[in-house]
Amino acid sequence: MTETFKPGSKRKAPDDEADPDLQDLRDPDPPQSFGGSRSSQPDPRRSGPPDPGVSADDYFRHLYDTEPDFAQLAKQDPDFKAVVQPNGQLDFTNPHATMQLTKTLLQADFGLKIDLPEDRLCPPVPNRHNYILWLKDLMDTTSYNPPGRPLCGLDVGTGASCIYPLLGTRQRPWTFVATDIDDKNLAYARRNIHLNNLSSRIHLLSRQPSDPLIPFDHPSIKTKTIDFVMMNPPFYSSPDEMLSSAQKKSRPPMSACTGAPVEMVCSGGELSHVGRLLRESLALRDRVQWYTTMLGKLSSLEALVEQLREAGIDNYAVTEFVQGSKTRRWALGWSFAPMRPAEHAARGMKAAIWKKLLPPATTTDLLQLPVDTPVEPVIARINDIGLGLASENVWSRAWRRKKLREQSQQGLDNNMQDPSPSQQPAECRLGFEIRVVMGKAKTSVSLHWREGHDPLLFESFGGFLSRKLKENK
Numbered sequence: 001m002t003e004t005f006k007p008g009s010k011r012k013a014p015d016d017e018a019d020p021d022l023q024d025l026r027d028p029d030p031p032q033s034f035g036g037s038r039s040s041q042p043d044p045r046r047s048g049p050p051d052p053g054v055s056a057d058d059y060f061r062h063l064y065d066t067e068p069d070f071a072q073l074a075k076q077d078p079d080f081k082a083v084v085q086p087n088g089q090l091d092f093t094n095p096h097a098t099m100q101l102t103k104t105l106l107q108a109d110f111g112l113k114i115d116l117p118e119d120r121l122c123p124p125v126p127n128r129h130n131y132i133l134w135l136k137d138l139m140d141t142t143s144y145n146p147p148g149r150p151l152c153g154l155d156v157g158t159g160a161s162c163i164y165p166l167l168g169t170r171q172r173p174w175t176f177v178a179t180d181i182d183d184k185n186l187a188y189a190r191r192n193i194h195l196n197n198l199s200s201r202i203h204l205l206s207r208q209p210s211d212p213l214i215p216f217d218h219p220s221i222k223t224k225t226i227d228f229v230m231m232n233p234p235f236y237s238s239p240d241e242m243l244s245s246a247q248k249k250s251r252p253p254m255s256a257c258t259g260a261p262v263e264m265v266c267s268g269g270e271l272s273h274v275g276r277l278l279r280e281s282l283a284l285r286d287r288v289q290w291y292t293t294m295l296g297k298l299s300s301l302e303a304l305v306e307q308l309r310e311a312g313i314d315n316y317a318v319t320e321f322v323q324g325s326k327t328r329r330w331a332l333g334w335s336f337a338p339m340r341p342a343e344h345a346a347r348g349m350k351a352a353i354w355k356k357l358l359p360p361a362t363t364t365d366l367l368q369l370p371v372d373t374p375v376e377p378v379i380a381r382i383n384d385i386g387l388g389l390a391s392e393n394v395w396s397r398a399w400r401r402k403k404l405r406e407q408s409q410q411g412l413d414n415n416m417q418d419p420s421p422s423q424q425p426a427e428c429r430l431g432f433e434i435r436v437v438m439g440k441a442k443t444s445v446s447l448h449w450r451e452g453h454d455p456l457l458f459e460s461f462g463g464f465l466s467r468k469l470k471e472n473k
C-alpha cells in the first residue's frame with residue numbers, strides 16, 4: 001500500500017500505559033558501573049516529563065548526568081522492582097532485566113510506552129538519548145531561526161523499538177520518516193508508533209536491502225528535502241564476529257542483548273554501510289541539511305573523516321557519547337550547506353589526541369576584560385554587535401584599497417545608485433556573530449562562525465577584530 005507523508009502534521013496527545021519487555025545488543029560492554037545510586041531523596045525528574053519544546057531542553061539535557069536511581073525506579077514501577085537484585089543492582093547480562101530497564105526509563109523519563117520482541121535489539125536509553133541531544137544542538141546551531149523549529153528527519157534502520165523517532169518527537173516538533181528492512185522490526189515499530197499515538201508524525205517505510213538508504217525514490221515521499229538523516233548502522237561484518245562478541249560478554253546470542261544478524265550484520269560492517277550513505281549524500285547534496293550516523297568503532301570514525309575530506313566536504317561534526325565507565329560510541333555528521341555548527345556540537349571529542357579528527361574551530365576568543373572595565377568603549381568601533389554577513393573579505397587592507405579604487409573610477413553618481421542584482425553577492429561567504437558575555441569575574445568578547453565554507457576567512461576576520469578591540473583597550 002502506498003501512503004502519502006507530509007511533514008508537519010499535528011501531533012495527538014499520547015495515550016498511556018506502560019508496556020513490558022526489552023534490551024540492546026550492539027552496545028557491547030554491559031555498563032556494570034551503571035548501578036543504581038541509592039539516594040533516599042526523591043529524584044525531581046521523576047515528577048514526570050514536561051511538554052515538548054525548547055523550554056523542556058534543560059530537563060532532557062540533564063536526565064542522565066547521574067546514573068538512574070534504581071531504588072526510586074523500583075518504587076515507581078513494579079515490573080522494574082521485579083528485576084532489581086536484592087543488592088539494588090541490575091544484572092546487565094540478563095536480557096529480561098535490561099529490557100525492563102529500557103521500558104521503565106522510557107516510561108518514567110519520556111512518558112513513552114514500548115513493546116519489544118526478545119530476539120531483536122533492545123536499545124539502551126541513555127545512549128540513544130545522547131544522539132538526540134546532539135542532533136538538537138547540531139540543528140539548532142545551524143540555522144538563523146530560533147532553536148526548536150519544526151524539522152523533518154529520517155531514521156535509517158529504526159529497529160523494533162523505533163526509538164529515535166519516539167525520543168525525537170517527544171522533545172521537539174519534529175516529524176520522521178523511519179525505515180527498516182526486517183519485517184519483524186517493522187511490525188513492532190508500527191506497534192510502538194501506535195502505542196504512543198504518533199502515526200501522524202512518524203511515517204514507517206519498508207525497504208529492501210538493495211534500495212537507497214535515503215528513500216526519496218519512494219512514491220509516498222512527497223517532500224524534496226529532509227532536514228537530517230540519522231542512522232545506527234549494522235555494526236558487524238559477519239555473523240561470526242557478532243557471535244564471538246556476544247560470547248566475550250557472556251551474553252546469550254540472538255537475544256535482545258545482541259540483536260539478530262539481520263539487524264546487526266552487513267557486508268563490510270558499519271564502515272561500508274556509512275560509506276553507502278556518504279555516496280548517496282554526494283549525489284543528493286543539499287536535499288538533506290545534515291547527514292549523520294552513530295559509530296561503534298573509533299577506527300570507522302577515523303576512516304570516514306578521511307573520506308569526507310577526500311570528497312571535499314569541509315563542514316562536518318564529530319562527537320562521542322560516553323555511558324558509564326566503559327561504553328563509548330561516536331557520531332559523525334556532514335553537510336553540504338554553509339551553516340556551521342557551534343563548537344560544542346562540531347568538536348565534541350575532548351582528548352587532545354583526537355584533535356586531528358576535528359573540523360575547523362568555529363569560535364575564537366577576541367578579548368577578555370576585568371569585570372570592572374567598561375566594555376562599551378572597547379566595542380564601539382565594531383559596527384555592529386550581533387549577527388553579520390559578509391560577502392567578501394571586507395576587513396582586509398587589500399579589500400579596502402580595491403574598494404577605494406573602484407569608487408573613484410565609478411564617480412559619485414554611480415555610488416548613489418543601488419547595486420544592480422548582478423553586482424550583489426550570490427552567497428554569503430562569512431556569517432558571524434560577536435558575543436559579549438559579562439561574567440562574575442570577567443567580560444569576554446568572542447567571535448562565532450555561523451556560515452561559510454572558508455576557515456581562513458573566519459580566521460582572518462577574527463585576527464582583524466581582535467586587533468581592533470585591542471587598539472581600543
Ligand SMILES: C[S@@+](CC[C@H](N)C(=O)[O-])C[C@H]1O[C@@H](n2cnc3c(N)ncnc32)[C@H](O)[C@@H]1O
Pocket residue numbers: 026121122123128156157158159160161162163164179180181182185207208209210213232233234235262263264266
Ligand atoms: C543496529 S540496528 C539499529 C536499530 C535502532 N535504530 C537502534 O538504534 O536501536 C540497525 C537497523 O538497521 C536495519 N537495516 C539494516 N540494513 C538496512 C537498510 N539497508 N535499510 C534500512 N534499514 C536497514 C536493521 O534491520 C536494524 O533494525
